[in-house]
Amino acid sequence: MSIRILVADDQSMVRAGFRMLLGGEPDIEVVAEASNGLEAVDKAARFHPDVVLMDIRMPELDGLEATRRILAADADARVLVLTTFDLDEYVYEALRAGASGFVLKDDPPEQLLAAIRIVAAGEALLSPAITKRVIERFTRLPRPEAPRGLEELTERELDVFRLVARGLSNAEIGKELFISETTVKTHITHVLRKLGLRDRVQAVVLAHEAALFEPDERPAG
Amino acid sequence: MSIRILVADDQSMVRAGFRMLLGGEPDIEVVAEASNGLEAVDKAARFHPDVVLMDIRMPELDGLEATRRILAADADARVLVLTTFDLDEYVYEALRAGASGFVLKDDPPEQLLAAIRIVAAGEALLSPAITKRVIERFTRLPRPEAPRGLEELTERELDVFRLVARGLSNAEIGKELFISETTVKTHITHVLRKLGLRDRVQAVVLAHEAALFEPDERPAG
DNA sequence: TTCGCCCTCCTACCTCGGTAGGAGGCAGCG
DNA sequence: CGCTGCCTCCTACCGAGGTAGGAGGGCGAA
Numbered sequence: 365m366s367i368r369i370l371v372a373d374d375q376s377m378v379r380a381g382f383r384m385l386l387g388g389e390p391d392i393e394v395v396a397e398a399s400n401g402l403e404a405v406d407k408a409a410r411f412h413p414d415v416v417l418m419d420i421r422m423p424e425l426d427g428l429e430a431t432r433r434i435l436a437a438d439a440d441a442r443v444l445v446l447t448t449f450d451l452d453e454y455v456y457e458a459l460r461a462g463a464s465g466f467v468l469k470d471d472p473p474e475q476l477l478a479a480i481r482i483v484a485a486g487e488a489l490l491s492p493a494i495t496k497r498v499i500e501r502f503t504r505l506p507r508p509e510a511p512r513g514l515e516e517l518t519e520r521e522l523d524v525f526r527l528v529a530r531g532l533s534n535a536e537i538g539k540e541l542f543i544s545e546t547t548v549k550t551h552i553t554h555v556l557r558k559l560g561l562r563d564r565v566q567a568v569v570l571a572h573e574a575a576l577f578e579p580d581e582r583p584a585g
Numbered sequence: 586m587s588i589r590i591l592v593a594d595d596q597s598m599v600r601a602g603f604r605m606l607l608g609g610e611p612d613i614e615v616v617a618e619a620s621n622g623l624e625a626v627d628k629a630a631r632f633h634p635d636v637v638l639m640d641i642r643m644p645e646l647d648g649l650e651a652t653r654r655i656l657a658a659d660a661d662a663r664v665l666v667l668t669t670f671d672l673d674e675y676v677y678e679a680l681r682a683g684a685s686g687f688v689l690k691d692d693p694p695e696q697l698l699a700a701i702r703i704v705a706a707g708e709a710l711l712s713p714a715i716t717k718r719v720i721e722r723f724t725r726l727p728r729p730e731a732p733r734g735l736e737e738l739t740e741r742e743l744d745v746f747r748l749v750a751r752g753l754s755n756a757e758i759g760k761e762l763f764i765s766e767t768t769v770k771t772h773i774t775h776v777l778r779k780l781g782l783r784d785r786v787q788a789v790v791l792a793h794e795a796a797l798f799e800p801d802e803r804p805a806g
Numbered sequence: 807t808t809c810g811c812c813c814t815c816c817t818a819c820c821t822c823g824g825t826a827g828g829a830g831g832c833a834g835c836g
Numbered sequence: 837c838g839c840t841g842c843c844t845c846c847t848a849c850c851g852a853g854g855t856a857g858g859a860g861g862g863c864g865a866a
Contacts, residue, residue, distance in 0.1 A: 390611065478699035520813065531790035533783075534853070546815050553854065562754075563822085563854075565786055569752035572793030739842065755823070768844055774824060784824075784852085 366393045367484040370413035372404035372430065373446070374422045382417060389477060401425025408434045408441060414484045416443045418463070428461050435462035442483050517558060524551040528564050529571035587614045588705040591634035593625035593651065594667070595643045603638060610698060622646025629655045629662060635705045637664045639684070649682050656683035663704045738779060745772040749785050750792035 371382045371394055379397050386392045396411045398404035402424045408416055416434060420427035431443045445463045464483045467476050517525065527537045534552070538545040552564060561567050592603045592615055600618050607613045617632045619625035623645045629637055637655060641648035652664045666684045685704045688697050738746065748758045755773070759766040773785065782788050 478702070482699075518812065528786075529790070531783075531787040533786075543813085544815060546817090547813075549854070550814080553856095556854080562752075565749075565754075565789055566752040568786055568789045569750070569793070572790070741843065764843085765845060767846060770824065771844080774826095777824080 366391050367415060367480060368393055368395045368411070368413045369480065370394075370396045370398065370404065370407055370411060370416045372398040372401070372407075372416060372422065372427065373419040374399050375419075378419070385476070386480075392477070392480060401427060401430035404430045405433045405437070409437055412438070412441075414442060415464075415480055416441065417446060417480075418443050419446045431461040431463055444479055444483050517555060521551050521555050521558075524548060525555050525567065525571065528552065528555075528567050531568065587612050588636060588701060589614055589616045589632070589634045590701065591615075591617045591619065591625065591628055591632060591637045593619040593622070593628075593637060593643065593648065594640040595620050596640075599640070606697070607701075613698070613701060622648060622651035625651045626654045626658070630658055633659070635663060636685075636701055637662065638667060638701075639664050640667045652682040652684055665700060665704050738776060742772050742776050742779075745769060746776050746788065746792065749773065749776075749788050752789065 369386060369392060371379050371386075373379050373382070376399070379399075383394055383397075386394050395413055396407045398407050400423045404416065404418065404422075404427075405425070416431075418427045418431055422430070425433075427445060431445065434441050434443060442464045443462065444465050444467060446467055465479060467479045523541055524537055527540055532540065534545045534548045537548045541548070552567075555561075556563065556567065559567070559570065561570065590607060590613060592600050592607075594600050594603070597620070600620075604615055604618075607615050616634055617628045619628050621644045625637065625639065625643075625648075626646070637652075639648045639652055643651070646654075648666060652666065655662050655664060663685045664683065665686050665688060667688055686700060688700045744762055745758055748761055753761065755766045755769045758769045762769070773788075776782075777784065777788065780788070780791065782791065
């Protein structure tokens, strides 16, 4: 009754790493591997794994579209998305695509294992019901259409968002980024509109619920 | 090379539960138990466990003071504090006492196991560096003195704090709790002052960093 | 070059959030 | 009994946050 895993990543070294890591766990078994998105969809249909470990950046078909197709074929499938960057607009896409959770590639191995077990147990990742709320929020988008048109945040908007998520005021963010408070306001307005949020408070909640960031150096003050 | 655990809880049923739960894990071993704080300090010194599972409410010596003494005797000790309530002012005390993390007693077992493994691996709990920041923040308090005088939040203040942490506005909180917006403001002012925070945004950050809450039903709107 | 996007900054405006300070009711305690 | 703490609500004030709308410069694509 072990947890059956499909590993989908285009780098064979990475797949080997996961095989090694997961091989050491008695309750986890890698039953299949895929090196691109199409293969992942195919093998998910054939092997019906309990959890799909899905890299986002893959040839043929990226992890997001692959996730969508897997979920379309089997609504009960569990996909755990692997991301490289701390704050990545792909995260939103992944959640909308139906992923059960996501893990940073340079998280400690224990976290990946914990994530797999939690997802396999039917919970969404990291904060059980929390992530579900995020998923719901992003599932019922303001615009019912919007195919792949989810507006992405720009670099600068991400910079500001990160600092907002740490609780900084607009003035503090300005000092931190060497821009005026006015400019900070501009960026924040854009962030809020793009994400469909009301104010910075909701932005903080979202950032933390979805674990969209990892803390690095703190402001100079 | 399994993880060696000391379970400190005054209720033998609870201890038995942990023994059962942890006994099923191949990499975890319960090496000692304690039914009060003094015993916990004593056994921690004698057994040098990798992780101490520490209940807060205990006779003789509570979990907070026990944690302080254990850390005083061995700065490398890892204490994982168990709390019953989602948002408990003890959490702050626990962090200040040097706890590596904390877990809710009614969290799913997987989370406890994950927490133990993470703490044993030397990381602070749930969000690696994040909790460290919280600890730092509470270690260097505004007032160097303040012995046990950390002001506690009242029931109602906790209610409000919880909703703030979910991103609700004052008006929404008022509707949710059937009180006026003015009253909400009063409570929030008190919460901020007691916790030494600037505004609700910082409150949200704190709540999420320290994982002070668990999400339950969402507002009716 | 022209178009568009991004980043920067501005004024003006208004709402929301937080502070200050007071007030009444209610319950527990010495 | 009076004291204290908690919860409730109020007015008044003001600063921070968010919106609206415009503007200029840089840079890359068409």
